[in-house]
Amino acid sequence: MRVNCPNCMNKAIITSRENQSSGIADLYCSCTNSKECGATFVTTIAFKHYLNPPRKNTASIAASLIKNLPKAEQLELLSNA
Template identity: 65%
Template sequence: MRVTCPHCGSKATITSRENIADNVSDLYVSCTNVKECGATFVSSLAFKHYLNPPRGDVARLAAGVLKNLPKPMQIELLDRSQL
């Protein structure tokens, strides 16, 4: 993850992190351009959403849906998946 200084645009370094809540953290950051800027600041980092859910979650969801279908439909779907 690349962090840049909001003042001068130089590369910045995360010096520490404080967890605020599940999936939300405050990042304490220092600008590496110490001669001309030297700013220190706090940025937030938060999980927003999945682009691709974890494979295990998808497999469990599919198994749950499959279990609730009538047997003939389960067999038909499983036969199609082997094409």
């Protein structure tokens, strides 16, 4: 992950991280342009959403849905596999 300084837009280094909650963290950063800028700042990073859910979750959801089908439909699905 790359963080840029909001002042000069040069590369910044993440010096530490403080988790605020599950999926949200404050990143403490320092600008690498020490001669002209040298800013230190805090930026927040947050998980937004999945593009593809984890495989384990997908399999669990599919199994749950299949278990709720009538037996005839479950057998039909298995015979088409």
